Amino acid sequence: MNAKRILAVLAVCVMLCLLLAWQWLVRTPQPRTFATPAAPGWQPVGQRKANAQASAVLPLPDSFHTMHADSANTDELWSVVAPAFEPDWLAETGLYLPEAPTFDNRGQLYFSPTNAREDVSLVALDTRTGKRLWSVPGRGAGNGSPLILNNPDVPGEQLIYHSTYETAMALRHDGSPVWQVSTGLQLPERQPGKRSQTHIWGMNYQPQADALLLVSMDGWVVALDRRTGRALLSKPFQLPGAPAPVREGRIARWLTDRANAETDATFGATTDGLGLFTSVLDVIYGNGVNVANTYAVDPNSGSIIVAATAPDEQDGAADGVSQNGAIYRLELAGNPADGYQLKIADHFYFVGGTGSSPTVRADGALVVVSDENGNVIALDKHLHELWRINVGQQVAASVAVSVEGGEMYVVTAEDVIKLRDLNDHAEIVWRARLDAYPGFDNANALTPTITANGILISVGAGRLLQNKPLLSKFGMGLLDRETGELRWFAEGREESIAASTAGPDGAIYVAHSPIRRAIVRGLFGDRVPALVGGIQRHKPIQLNLMARDAVCAAGGYARRMGKTTAAASASLRDDWAQINLLLRQTAQALAQAEQRKELTLQRTTEWAQALQQVQADLAAQRIDLAAEQLGGLCASAE
DSSP states (O other): OOHHHHHHHHHHHHHHHHHHHHHHHHOOOOOOOOOOOOOOOOOOOSOOOOOSSOOSSSOOSSSOSSTTSSTTOOOBOSSOOOSSEEEEEEEOTTOBOOSOOEEOTTSEEEEOOBSOSSSOSEEEEETTTOOEEEEEOOTTSOOOOOEEEEOTTSTTOEEEEEEOSSEEEEEOTTSOEEEEEEOSOOOOOOOTTOOOOOOEEEEEEEGGGTEEEEEETTSEEEEEETTTOOBSSSSOEEOOBOOOOOOOOSSOHHHHHHHHHHHHHHHOOOTTSSOHHHHHHHHHHTTTOSOOSOOEEOTTTOOEEEEEEOBGGGGTOOSSOOOEEEEEEEEEEEETTTEEEEEEEEEEEEEBOOSSOOEEOTTSSOEEEEOTTSEEEEEOTTOOEEEEEEOSSOOOSOOEEOSSTTEEEEEOSSOEEEEEEOSSOEEEEEEOBOOSSTTSEEEEOSOOEEETTEEEEEEEEEEEETTEEEEEEEEEEEEOTTTOBEEEEEEOSSOOSSOOEEOTTSOEEEEOOOSHHHHHHHHHGGGSOOOOOSEEEEEEOOHHHHHHHHHHHHHHHHHHHTTSOTTOHHHHHHHHHHHHHHHHHHHHHHHHHHHTTSSOHHHHHHHHHHHHHHHHHHHTTOHHHHHHHHHHHHHHTO
16 A cells, blocks of 8 residues: 555544534533332531521521522522422523522522623512513613622512612512612723623621621621611721732633623623623633622621632732632621721632632531631631642632531532531532533532522533533422432523522522633524523422422431520520421422322321321420431321
């Protein structure tokens, strides 16, 4: 065989190999089928951590009331989510939602889009249908997740607190205003090509001063009276950090341009001309940003915990850029008569930035953060380091911190990891088995949310190229809390960078904010479905299973209550409240299961009678009898 023929054969072989590689790369992932999930095996062990004093204003964590579920950013719900679910309605597809929706007790959800084509900063939807109920104007005004709080002056009423960079407001469920005030901040003139830092990281609540807090991306802090919106500070407080450096080149320019073309085509171009993909990526990486994450408030002490940049000179060079990160503990001191002042009480500096919001444990004794080097770091309430553990990759979202057993749940760009806090150190308990899509690379795609019957997560699937996952399909899954195995998974329409969000109805709500899919679509074009915004609901199916999970969880807390001493009054109070919440969920799920013919009338009647006896035993302080009844119901549901 002469050289020309050899070269021709080699060329054909190379072309065939390239064709096969391309087909392998663009093949569409398909999720596996899941069997009916058994009851979860996890049980609470030991005394729970609890807030020292319950607040009449802060709702129970039955659903997301802020970006990370509660004021302390714990990402923990006391309720169960549906152990089996499937996609339901899809609404508001033209809106980009990088932050989580929040829920009230009337069956409504609220969200704030970014870069909306229409003049809107807040939208209210009906959770049953996805129908828009009302909206508030304010396009591009820098708004975050709405805050939902109880109104103690009107029993049963909850109010929505929403802020843009310049305007804060309290609203009723029908959108009518209670008050609307200036934040004291002023939007700078938008300049083409210049990055904007005018995002507000939602609102939060401090019980001690009955105060609403606002923290902006450029480091301003505002405090307002909850009842009236009156400013509590003489002027907004400025954090001392300088902007973080802008690090270009993480993604090739040609690919960034393609991803921007995809996001801009679906959601509209940004006023700065940088592109929506670039703008969101800047926040993810902290490019030129002072505060790139949601902040926390400890309801026990009133401490305000902010992850931000360190002062300019702290990195050794006064050059207008901060290379290092900082955790600040702020105190709001004073009184209504003499006025309030905000001061930095403690700080913790670390090398580089962080990809996570700070989390405060329910009892206020622990603050959990991360750095960009793969370390999860536990601090005491004065921000002194207690321990750190490296999980192998940079932590990609806030650490979910449970009231139970020292449990923490950490996510990286690939893994979901369970940690256990052992006071002076931590250990890795498991790395989740994310096997939703057989034959493909599976990776974590969102924050973890702790629920009473598992860990709610998102899984993406695609191919791994140069150790970077190219994810083209996404869905929501529920992990077994004890083992890290997937109990259930359902594919969704789009990815999210917000939070793994559940409503009080046990349904899952996904806020669409494509970033990874923008890259993949930029690479593969129409071989990948078009980007889409808005919210998709995953509705509960097999409601009898949700009733089972709720009653099994309630039984575990009742058994624990029977072993808890009266001295642990806060723990007993929260166990009692969580049991009652779970029993309400059980009753609601049973009623829906009967309507859907998933349970017979006789079966639901038997359960209803048993639950009445449980309530009677609880009311008479016969905790052991109630626990026994609940255990029997749990076992009989199998």
